[in-house]
Amino acid sequence: MSRTVARLLTFQLPLAAFLVFLLFPFYWMLVTALKPNRDLYNLALNPLWTWTPTLDHVRRLLWDTHFLPWMRNTLMISVGATALSLAASLLAAYAIGRLRFRGSGALGITLFLTYLVPPVILFIPLSRIVSALGLWDRPAALVLTYPTFLVPFCVWLLLGYFRTLPQELEDCARVDGASRVQVMRYVTFPLALPGILSCLIFAFTLSWNEYLYALVFLSSTDQKTVPVGLATELVTGDVFQWGPLMAGALLGSVPVAVAYSFFVEHYVAALTGALKE
Amino acid sequence: MDRLEASLPRAAARRAAVGSLLESREALGWAMVAPAVALLGAFLAYPFLLGVWLSLTDSRIANPGRFVGLENFRYLVGDGVFRLAVLNTLLYAGVAVVLKFVLGFALALLVDREFRGKRFVRAAMLLPWIVPTSLSALVFYWIYDSQFSVLTWMLRAAGLVDRSINYLGDPNLARASLIAANVWRGVPFFAIGLLAGLQTVPRELYEAAAMDGAGPWARFRWITWPLLVPVSVVVTVFSTIMTVGDFQLIWIVTKGGPANATHLFGTLAYQRAVQGGFLGEGAAVAVFVLPVLVACVALAYRALRRED
Numbered sequence: 001m002s003r004t005v006a007r008l009l010t011f012q013l014p015l016a017a018f019l020v021f022l023l024f025p026f027y028w029m030l031v032t033a034l035k036p037n038r039d040l041y042n043l044a045l046n047p048l049w050t051w052t053p054t055l056d057h058v059r060r061l062l063w064d065t066h067f068l069p070w071m072r073n074t075l076m077i078s079v080g081a082t083a084l085s086l087a088a089s090l091l092a093a094y095a096i097g098r099l100r101f102r103g104s105g106a107l108g109i110t111l112f113l114t115y116l117v118p119p120v121i122l123f124i125p126l127s128r129i130v131s132a133l134g135l136w137d138r139p140a141a142l143v144l145t146y147p148t149f150l151v152p153f154c155v156w157l158l159l160g161y162f163r164t165l166p167q168e169l170e171d172c173a174r175v176d177g178a179s180r181v182q183v184m185r186y187v188t189f190p191l192a193l194p195g196i197l198s199c200l201i202f203a204f205t206l207s208w209n210e211y212l213y214a215l216v217f218l219s220s221t222d223q224k225t226v227p228v229g230l231a232t233e234l235v236t237g238d239v240f241q242w243g244p245l246m247a248g249a250l251l252g253s254v255p256v257a258v259a260y261s262f263f264v265e266h267y268v269a270a271l272t273g274a275l276k277e
Numbered sequence: 278m279d280r281l282e283a284s285l286p287r288a289a290a291r292r293a294a295v296g297s298l299l300e301s302r303e304a305l306g307w308a309m310v311a312p313a314v315a316l317l318g319a320f321l322a323y324p325f326l327l328g329v330w331l332s333l334t335d336s337r338i339a340n341p342g343r344f345v346g347l348e349n350f351r352y353l354v355g356d357g358v359f360r361l362a363v364l365n366t367l368l369y370a371g372v373a374v375v376l377k378f379v380l381g382f383a384l385a386l387l388v389d390r391e392f393r394g395k396r397f398v399r400a401a402m403l404l405p406w407i408v409p410t411s412l413s414a415l416v417f418y419w420i421y422d423s424q425f426s427v428l429t430w431m432l433r434a435a436g437l438v439d440r441s442i443n444y445l446g447d448p449n450l451a452r453a454s455l456i457a458a459n460v461w462r463g464v465p466f467f468a469i470g471l472l473a474g475l476q477t478v479p480r481e482l483y484e485a486a487a488m489d490g491a492g493p494w495a496r497f498r499w500i501t502w503p504l505l506v507p508v509s510v511v512v513t514v515f516s517t518i519m520t521v522g523d524f525q526l527i528w529i530v531t532k533g534g535p536a537n538a539t540h541l542f543g544t545l546a547y548q549r550a551v552q553g554g555f556l557g558e559g560a561a562v563a564v565f566v567l568p569v570l571v572a573c574v575a576l577a578y579r580a581l582r583r584e585d
């Protein structure tokens with residue numbers, strides 16, 4: 001009996017408290033998004049529930065705001081930045097991890113250090129470079145600047161993954177007469193597919209979530225990304241459209257939540273693998 | 278070999294030359310890192326240096342400005358708002374990182390055992406860290422609403438307060454509210470990192486220690502903790518750098534207010550450079566993140582060195 005009580009006090013209750021703390025904001029997002037305005041701003045009601053759920057806020061978000069163009073922009077930018085970063089990272093990680101040319105060790109450490117440079121140091125000078133390149137207010141500005149945090153991260157992740165692959169397989173292929181390029185294409189990269197997939201998810205979610213560069217480099221309403229568009233266009237003066245805002249926060253989170261739930265095992269494994277380094 | 282190549286048609290010779298380049302470690306290696314190096318050189322290394330240069334000029338938007346030495350820094354050191362931002366950054370990062378570490382560690386210990394629904398819990402607990410921070414920041418903005426705050430409603434229902442609370446109107450309350458939101462987002466990162474560390478601890482060590490009569494605390498103190506120091510250092514350094522360089526949560530919820538009480542380096546730099554147009558001054562504010570960065574990396578390096 002006392003064992004169950006002890007388990008309740010030291011395990012179940014604390015865990016439940018954590019889950020409530022971590023998940024409550026999502027619940028609140030959902031309830032707000034589904035609640036009609038007359039309930040939303042009525043202090044006499046219990047705010048945690050609604051008996052008259054409605055999709056009005058979602059409808060307003062989709063048809064009366066630029067939410068759909070923002071979704072499309074974010075998707076295109078994320079796909080572009082991810083593709084560019086992944087291609088560059090895959091080549092670089094293989095070269096650093098496997099070819100071990102002169103200077104590769106130092107290059108690996110330098111790449112790792114670049115990951116630690118936070119965007120707040122870079123956004124002011126980058127805004128100059130972006131306008132000098134004529135990319136102001138254009139999605140290409142983000143496709144080209146997101147790799148600054150995606151490439152170091154992906155290289156780091158892939159380096160760790162390559163290290164877990166046995167070198168002997170490549171040596172065998174070499175002995176059988178395969179060129180270095182063939183070894184990469186037919187042996188290493190196919191084997192590294194799980195690692196590549198984790199990179200893909202990470203890079204996509206990091207691009208989808210980015211805020212600072214998107215805020216600084218894009219200015220017209222229809223060019224914005226979801227994270228920036230919602231916070232700047234739906235919070236107008238003193239009028240907060242909380243219903244559509246929360247609906248947008250919910251829908252804007254869905255793509256990353258889906259990407260993540262499909263690959264949750266990969267995700268956690270890749271992260272734990274990367275941290276073990 | 279030479280004669281053989283000379284006898285081949287020219288195209289084939291070129292192909293052979295490319296082929297031999299592709300077989301050389303050096304040539305192939307540098308060719309393969311070239312795209313990554315070019316991207317990072319143009320959009321990371323160059324802006325980094327340009328930022329340091331800008332911080333030494335009186336440059337404005339649409340005006341390149343001229344070299345003014347350390348004038349921006351001298352001005353900032355005497356600027357009350359900047360000094361407040363330094364204090365805020367120390368407070369925000371210090372308190373948030375400690376809380377994230379303690380709570381993350383507790384959560385990692387909780388989920389590092391077998392129980393029904395473990396997979397669900399491990400997936401669900403990562404959500405705050407997965408979803409876009411700007412979107413979760415909007416939720417916190419709504420939770421901290423001065424009139425319709427659900428938090429106030431719950432406190433009121435519990436009989437703890439009897440009037441509405443202006444979370445973002447009072448400097449200290451605003452700081453605490455932002456720290457809470459930052460902790461909410463960061464706990465999963467610590468939990469998953471430390472969980473990874475916990476899983477590398479060989480179970481036999483616990484069994485052996487238990488046989489020698491070590492209690493739960495002794496096992497934690499002498500087995501778990503020493504083995505967890507390296508991963509703790511890595512996770513903490515990462516989180517510290519990210520917390521000091523935080524921007525979006527603050528910018529969305531308080532914009533640095535009330536009365537500049539919640540500015541960090543990032544938000545102040547944005548305000549001065551992008552909104553005010555003073556690029557040089559803004560760049561100088563941002564450059565102050567550097568010493569923090571270097572100190573963190575140096576501390577981590579020393580801590581990990583000593584472990585080896």
